[in-house]
Amino acid sequence: MIRTWRNSPWRDRLHDWRDRLLASSRFHRLAARFPLTRPIARRRSSELFDLCAGFIYSQVVLASVRSGLLDLLNEGAQPPDRLLSRLGLPEMAGQRLLEAAVALRLAEVRSAGRYGLGDLGAVLVAAPGVRAMVEHHALLYEDLQDPLALLQGERGATALGRYWAYAGNQAPDTLTGIEVGAYSGLMAASQPMVAAEVLDAYSLRRHRRLMDVGGGEGAFLMAAARRWPHLQGRVVDLPAVAERAQGRIDEEGLNGRLESLGLDFFRDPLPGDVDVVTLVRILHDHDDQEAARLLDNLHRSLEPGTTVLVAEPMAGTPGAERVGGAYFGIYLFAMGRGRPRTVAENRGLLEAAGFEQVRLLPGCNPLQARVIAAKSRSLSR
Numbered sequence: 138m139i140r141t142w143r144n145s146p147w148r149d150r151l152h153d154w155r156d157r158l159l160a161s162s163r164f165h166r167l168a169a170r171f172p173l174t175r176p177i178a179r180r181r182s183s184e185l186f187d188l189c190a191g192f193i194y195s196q197v198v199l200a201s202v203r204s205g206l207l208d209l210l211n212e213g214a215q216p217p218d219r220l221l222s223r224l225g226l227p228e229m230a231g232q233r234l235l236e237a238a239v240a241l242r243l244a245e246v247r248s249a250g251r252y253g254l255g256d257l258g259a260v261l262v263a264a265p266g267v268r269a270m271v272e273h274h275a276l277l278y279e280d281l282q283d284p285l286a287l288l289q290g291e292r293g294a295t296a297l298g299r300y301w302a303y304a305g306n307q308a309p310d311t312l313t314g315i316e317v318g319a320y321s322g323l324m325a326a327s328q329p330m331v332a333a334e335v336l337d338a339y340s341l342r343r344h345r346r347l348m349d350v351g352g353g354e355g356a357f358l359m360a361a362a363r364r365w366p367h368l369q370g371r372v373v374d375l376p377a378v379a380e381r382a383q384g385r386i387d388e389e390g391l392n393g394r395l396e397s398l399g400l401d402f403f404r405d406p407l408p409g410d411v412d413v414v415t416l417v418r419i420l421h422d423h424d425d426q427e428a429a430r431l432l433d434n435l436h437r438s439l440e441p442g443t444t445v446l447v448a449e450p451m452a453g454t455p456g457a458e459r460v461g462g463a464y465f466g467i468y469l470f471a472m473g474r475g476r477p478r479t480v481a482e483n484r485g486l487l488e489a490a491g492f493e494q495v496r497l498l499p500g501c502n503p504l505q506a507r508v509i510a511a512k513s514r515s516l517s518r
């Protein structure tokens with residue numbers, strides 16, 4: 138291993154010393170009094186407070202969505218008595234929620250004591266995908282009530298495991314429309330934010346035919362087709378999901394250019410008559426062995442030189458460590474399979490399956506996704 142500052146014993150010693158210092162109440166008193174260290178001490182205690190109180194913040198967000206508070210504010214600024222009378226909560230409770238929403242910038246006080254949307258509230262109401270995720274998190278919240286029981290596997294079937302009906306199912310291709318409906322709808326609602334990032338990061342100008350593997354109801358494929366009118370495409374997913382995708386494609390009048398195909402991407406041959414393949418929010422759903430199996434199956438079906446894009450939030454992303462390490466790490470654990478991978482780990486999986494020229498594309502918002510591009514190479518390796 139190459140010795141760098143990150144893995145040097147000097148850095149460890151320095152951090153041990155820092156930890157001892159931060160644990161000392163005398164140091165805290167001094168740091169809080171000394172003008173140069175006071176802002177650092179305050180910022181650190183505020184960050185720690187937010188870590189401990191985060192569960193309250195997310196429940197305030199949920200209450201603001203579910204009670205209709207954000208929708209009411211979205212109609213325009215209004216006096217508090219009018220707002221509270223329309224909220225359908227006991228007045229004092231409504232007032233408390235409103236104050237919490239102001240503190241979290243979901244709402245804000247405007248002129249003449251009226252209340253309007255805050256800057257974060259305004260973003261939330263304009264993003265149906267975020268709102269759908271806020272509602273969806275109620276399931277994860279259920280699973281996390283006793284986090285140690287979850288981590289020790291004592292909880293048995295989890296709410297998230299039941300929700301993602303293909304997770305742990307030995308015959309996912311037999312799932313019914315009812316079993317896949319909720320998650321497919323959620324994915325379609327949250328897809329526009331991801332699609333915009335991916336399509337900005339990679340131009341499909343040179344490509345003629347796209348296959349979106351595990352493409353759900355076709356939201357990504359349709360966004361790509363709208364962006365690139367010359368493009369033809371196919372979404373492949375479990376039969377019950379592919380049926381929903383076909384319905385959407387027909388509704389949008391795109392059935393001359395786009396189609397859907399139901400199959401099990403681990404077992405069934407994938408049609409290789411395409412020049413670009415996307416895997417959006419797919420690999421991290423699966424344990425290493427399954428992810429490798431899927432990539433092997435895909436590589437076997439493709440012509441040499443076909444481009445593959447892997448787009449998903451990744452672990453160890455500078456500036457977005459919490460997204461991979463904390464959010465997706467715990468989310469996928471509760472779901473019962475998969476894990477967020479680093480760029481290097483995804484590269485390793487792709488290369489082991491036979492892909493080459495693997496490169497990370499710059500420019501994506503890592504909260505939504507990072508995008509890795511690769512090409513299939515000849516099977517005579």
Ligand SMILES: C[S@@+](CC[C@H](N)C(=O)[O-])C[C@H]1O[C@@H](n2cnc3c(N)ncnc32)[C@H](O)[C@@H]1O
Pocket residue numbers: 303309317321324325328331350351352353354356357373374375378400401402403416417418419422
């Ligand atoms: C997390 S969702 C992502 C959907 C879509 N790519 C997106 O980003 O909105 C994973 C998708 O993989 C599909 N899937 C899971 N297991 C599958 C399998 N064995 N064969 C085909 N599709 C599968 C699911 O039905 C689901 O649509």
